Amino acid sequence: MLNEQRTSRAGAHNWNVARDPEPGVTEELRSLEPIFHRVEAGSGREAFEAIASPDFLEVGASGQVYDRDFVLDTLARRHSQPHDDRWQIHDFEARELSDDLWLVTYELDQDGRRSRRATIWRRTESGWMAEYHQGTLLPPTPEPPIPDRGV
Numbered sequence: 001m002l003n004e005q006r007t008s009r010a011g012a013h014n015w016n017v018a019r020d021p022e023p024g025v026t027e028e029l030r031s032l033e034p035i036f037h038r039v040e041a042g043s044g045r046e047a048f049e050a051i052a053s054p055d056f057l058e059v060g061a062s063g064q065v066y067d068r069d070f071v072l073d074t075l076a077r078r079h080s081q082p083h084d085d086r087w088q089i090h091d092f093e094a095r096e097l098s099d100d101l102w103l104v105t106y107e108l109d110q111d112g113r114r115s116r117r118a119t120i121w122r123r124t125e126s127g128w129m130a131e132y133h134q135g136t137l138l139p140p141t142p143e144p145p146i147p148d149r150g151v
């Protein structure tokens with residue numbers, strides 16, 4: 001398996017990232033992330049159940065562990081009506097952990113609120129199922145200095 005060296009946006013870490021050994025898997029997983037943000041407004045709980053395994057766990061930015069039912073209930077309430085959900089993904093990577101088990105990592109910017117995200121996805125006969133998700137808040141990006149104009 002070929003590896004390539006990547007530097008994170010913050011420049012603090014180097015990641016050895018395995019290239020996608022199965023063409024198309026990275027794009028399939030990219031279409032599912034950020035997890036729980038790509039579902040249409042008005043979607044019910046069943047839309048989220050379709051992509052979260054029965055044993056799904058999430059570790060929130062606070063470090064709190066949430067079970068599947070709590071996450072699905074929260075998402076069903078959040079998506080019950082239209083809402084503004086602006087986000088951008090940076091540094092998206094997918095890495096095969098074992099047969100049909102993949103780790104996805106990326107940085108999510110939600111209108112200035114930045115977090116490092118990780119999701120473990122399992123490929124099943126019925127499609128991709130999330131097993132685990134974690135979001136860790138990142139410090140705000142410092143504003144660039146204002147140049148001294150000699151006034």
